Amino acid sequence: MALPQSLRTSVTPPELELVASQLLIEIVPLISMEKTAFISGAYGPLRPPNKAKIPLWMAVNLKMKKKCHIVAPEWLNVDYLQDKLTQETTGPSFSSLPFRFTEIAKVILDVASDDVENPDKLRSLLKDLREARQAKSREGLKTLDHSELSLSNLCSMEINEIRPYFVQSMSILTQLVRNPGPDPLRNP
Amino acid sequence: MVPAPPDDREPDFLEEDVVETPLEQLTRHWMNERHAPDILPAQEALLAALLDHLRRQSDAVQLLRGDPSTSEEEHIRIMLVQTEIERVKFIVRSYVRTRLFKIERYARFITINADIQTRLTAAERDHASRHVPRSTKNLLHAKLTDQHFYLEILQSLPEKQSHLDDTPMFVPPMVTEPDTSRPVFVHALKQCPTVRLPDGATLDMKKGHVSLMPYAIVEQLVARGEVELI
Numbered sequence: 001m002a003l004p005q006s007l008r009t010s011v012t013p014p015e016l017e018l019v020a021s022q023l024l025i026e027i028v029p030l031i032s033m034e035k036t037a038f039i040s041g042a043y044g045p046l047r048p049p050n051k052a053k054i055p056l057w058m059a060v061n062l063k064m065k066k067k068c069h070i071v072a073p074e075w076l077n078v079d080y081l082q083d084k085l086t087q088e089t090t091g092p093s094f095s096s097l098p099f100r101f102t103e104i105a106k107v108i109l110d111v112a113s114d115d116v117e118n119p120d121k122l123r124s125l126l127k128d129l130r131e132a133r134q135a136k137s138r139e140g141l142k143t144l145d146h147s148e149l150s151l152s153n154l155c156s157m158e159i160n161e162i163r164p165y166f167v168q169s170m171s172i173l174t175q176l177v178r179n180p181g182p183d184p185l186r187n188p
Numbered sequence: 189m190v191p192a193p194p195d196d197r198e199p200d201f202l203e204e205d206v207v208e209t210p211l212e213q214l215t216r217h218w219m220n221e222r223h224a225p226d227i228l229p230a231q232e233a234l235l236a237a238l239l240d241h242l243r244r245q246s247d248a249v250q251l252l253r254g255d256p257s258t259s260e261e262e263h264i265r266i267m268l269v270q271t272e273i274e275r276v277k278f279i280v281r282s283y284v285r286t287r288l289f290k291i292e293r294y295a296r297f298i299t300i301n302a303d304i305q306t307r308l309t310a311a312e313r314d315h316a317s318r319h320v321p322r323s324t325k326n327l328l329h330a331k332l333t334d335q336h337f338y339l340e341i342l343q344s345l346p347e348k349q350s351h352l353d354d355t356p357m358f359v360p361p362m363v364t365e366p367d368t369s370r371p372v373f374v375h376a377l378k379q380c381p382t383v384r385l386p387d388g389a390t391l392d393m394k395k396g397h398v399s400l401m402p403y404a405i406v407e408q409l410v411a412r413g414e415v416e417l418i
Contacts, residue, residue, distance in 0.1 A: 002285045002286075002288035002289035002292060003285050003286055003288075003289035007222075007286075008289070010222075010223075011219065011222050011223075015282075018275065018278070018279075019215055019219070021275075022211070022212070022215070031261055031264065032261065033261060033264070033265055034265075036265055036268070036269070038245075038268075038269065038272050039210075039211055039238070039241050039242070039245060039272055039273070039276050040209055040211045040212075040272065041209055057271070057272075057275065058268055058271075058272075061267070061268060061271055062264070062268075065264070067264065144400075145387065146386055146387070147385045147386045147387035147389065147401065147402075148385045148386075148387075148389075148391060148399055148400065148401040148405075149399065149400040149401070150397070150398070150399045151373075151398045151399060151400060152396075152397065152398055153398075154398055156418060159373050159398070159418055163373065166371070166400055167370065167371050167372075167400075170371040170400060170402075171369075171370060171371060174369050174371075174386070174402065177386075
C-alpha cells in the first residue's frame with residue numbers, strides 16, 4: 001500500500017524529530033566553511049571560534065564528526081527547567097515551553113551531552129516535567145466533549161502522545177450527539 | 189538566573205513570523221495531509237519547484253564529487269548538502285504517498301465528486317479513475333476495484349442491489365467517503381476569523397492557539413494556511 005498501516009492515523013516520533021531538526025541552533029564550529037546555499041536556505045560562513053546559526057540536523061552531523069560544539073538553547077538548563085517544573089506542579093495550567101522542546105532536548109542530549117551542563121540532572125528534570133504534564137492532559141480527558149477542546153501550551157510530542165485516545169473519544173462523543181435530523185439511512 | 193524571555197514570548201527558536209521557505213511550506217502541507225481525513229488541495233507548483241531545486245543540488249554535488257582535489261573541508265560541505273537532499277526527498281516521498289493512499293481509498297468517491305477532483309493533479313485524477321468502470325467515465329484505481337466487485341459479487345445479486353452506489357434502507361453506503369467530522373489538532377498560525385463549533389458556540393483563535401475539534405470546522409482555515417494541523 002502507499003502508506004503503511006502504522007502511519008495512517010498519526011505521525012511517528014522520528015518524523016517529528018525530523019521536522020524539529022530543521023530549526024536553527026547556535027554552534028561553535030571547529031572547522032571553517034564558506035557560506036553555502038542549501039535547499040532550506042544559506043548557512044555560514046563558519047569561522048572558528050565565532051558562533052554560527054545552522055539547522056539542528058547539520059549541527060548533529062558536524063558534532064558526530066567532532067567538528068563543532070552545540071550551544072544549548074537558553075531554555076535547556078537546570079535553572080530554567082526547575083522553574084518550569086515548579087510552575088507545573090503548583091498551578092493547574094500547562095506552563096509554556098518551546099513547541100518542539102522534547103524533540104530538540106532529546107537530540108541534543110543524545111549527541112552532545114558533553115556540551116551541556118549537568119546532562120543527568122537535565123534528563124531527570126525533563127522526565128519529571130513530562131510526567132507532571134502527562135497527568136494534567138489525562139485530567140483534560142474528563143472535560144472532553146464533542147465540540148472543541150483547547151489545549152494551550154501543549155507541545156508537539158505531547159499532542160502526538162494523547163492523539164489516539166483523544167481523537168477516538170471525541171469521535172464517539174460526536175456519534176452520540178449527532179444531529180438526528182436529516183438521516184439518509186432513515187429517510188429513504 | 190533564568191534568562192528573561194524577549195518581549196513576553198517564550199524563548200523559542202521556532203521563528204514563525206518570518207516568511208516560510210518552500211521547504212517549510214512543504215513540511216506544513218505534508219503534516220496537514222497526514223492529519224486531515226480529506227484530501228487537501230494539491231501543491232503542484234511548490235512540489236515542482238522543490239523537485240527542481242533537488243535536481244540542481246544533486247547536479248552540483250556530482251560535479252564537486254568528480255573533482256579529485258577536494259579538501260577535507262570541502263568534503264564535509266558536500267556531505268552536508270547530500271544529507272539535506274536525502275531529508276527533503278524523504279518529505280517529498282512521504283507527502284506524495286500520503287495523497288496516493290487517500291486517493292486509492294476514496295477512488296470511487298472521487299469519480300463522482302467534482303469538488304474533490306479540483307484538489308487533485310491531472311496525474312492523480314488519472315490514477316484515481318484507474319480504479320471506475322467505463323460506464324462512470326474513464327477513471328483507473330476505481331475502475332479496477334469496481335470490476336473486481338462486479339465480477340465477484342454484484343453480478344449475482346438482484347438488479348436492485350447490484351450497484352455500488354445503491355442506497356438501500358438501513359445499510360451504510362458502500363462508497364467510502366472521507367470522514368470530515370474526525371477530530372484534528374489545530375494550531376493557529378495567525379489570528380483566525382471566528383468559527384462556529386458543533387455545539388453552537390463560537391471560537392476566536394489567536395495566534396498560537398492549540399485546539400482539538402472536528403476537521404470540517406477548520407477545513408477552510410487549513411486550505412488558506414491560517415492554521416496548521418499538528
